[in-house]
Amino acid sequence: MTEDIAALRAHLQDLTARVEALEHRSDAPEFAPDTPDAETFWALEGLRTRQGAHPATASGTVMLVGSLTLPDGAPVAWQEATGTAGLLESVWSERAAAFAALGHPVRLELLRHILNGIHTTAELAELDDLGTTGQLHHHLRQLISAGWVRQTGRGSYEVPATRVVPLLTGLLGAER
Secondary structure (H helix, E strand, O other), X not given: OHHHXXXXXXXXXXXXXXXXXXXXXXOOOOOOOOOOOOOOXXXXXXXXXXXXXOHHHOOOEEEEXXXXXXXXXXXXXXXXXXXXXXXXXXXXXHHHHHHXXXXXXXXXXXXXXXXXXXXXXXXXXXXXXXXXHHHHHHHHHHHHHOOOOEEEEOOEEEOOHHHHHHHHHHHHHHOO
16 A cells, blocks of 8 residues: 555656646747847847837837738738737727637638638538538628628628738637
8 A cells, every 4th residue: 555655656746747847848939039040030030120210119019910822812911010018008808809709619610711712601501510501690790790701792701801811820829
């Protein structure tokens, strides 16, 4: 019995050490170092250079930027930046509806399918896992209301170009 308790304690100590090692592990930098490598952090280096030229952004800047070609061949390029002082002082709850619209797995799948070229209600209704036609319309209305989708004709939808890069950067950020 004493051997079993000792073995359990040793096992627990081993597991604790392994968890601590995982928590401190760094395969890739979570944050850019204070002196970033200009080759690796080329976009950050450009942002910092620009900040130095614009005193209004001295407290910091966050930026969304991207350039891509959608599966249907449509090019999308987008850039948006803001000073962190204004963003940190703004009322974040006013953005809750935009985040809430993305908070349902079916809505995220709808966005993915629309970006991949499935634009009509009929095509979307044929897909598995998106629910009934009534549920599909409910989710589309939520996405439209929050600005993630717009109706381009009767029963036809698209993700506005101004939302593509923010959506994809949000997905990238959610991977962290």
